[in-house]
Amino acid sequence: MKSAITPKTKMLIFNSPSNPTGAVYNEAEVREIAKVCEEAEIFVLADEIYEKLCYNGVKPFSIAACSEKMKDLTITVNGVSKTYAMTGWRVGYLAAPKDIAKAIDSFQSHATSNACSVSQYATIEALASSDEEIGAMVNVFAARREKLLGLIAEIDGVEAVEPDGAFYVMLVVGGLYGKSCNGKKIMNSIDFADALLDTEKVATVPGVSFGADDCVRLSYALGEADLEEGLKRIKRFVGTLE
């Protein structure tokens, strides 16, 4: 990270739990990252939108909590799309030093004219609701995660990057590159995702978009029956590659 910082560097975008890997940085790692940002005096945009969606006792740690100096350098962003499944309501929110929050507010009110009042009231209701509802949903995601990892383990030639949070699994498919589907060679994650979509109607996100061309991203933000069907099709697809 240090070697990537230049005099022009203004901000680190830090997303934990992460989309696409589901990785969650532990407190020690977050403190190390904070130290580098403090020394270089760069801002951090901390995207914590998956903070409540963690599994097996893993807990995320907010970089703004590292020190007073880090708090002054951090813009923590969040939203109701993930924890409350309110994706369509289009509400996000942030915590930042007052002057930064004010500047963001001035810009945003001109850029988007703000979120509609109905969505804002729904958000207040969601944020004020008990964590019991969230816990129930986290348990559902945890079960889907287990199911998905189990189904992936049954497919020869691919493996999963095990996530601790969010609702994605990076599927490592690079070992299959060089094989063909209906005469067309699969050489990268876009070829893989295209061929899978064409032949089995299963949509994945090519890992090249995230700098990991040996992977495609799967999401488990859908019901178990669909997950089973999707993984059955992926298994069939992989089995027919030659």
Ligand SMILES: Cc1ncc(COP(=O)(O)O)c(C=O)c1O
């Ligand atoms: C890491 C991360 N941040 C923010 C968002 C934004 O969600 P929305 O635009 O629904 O608020 C997403 C959605 O996929 C995300 O994965």
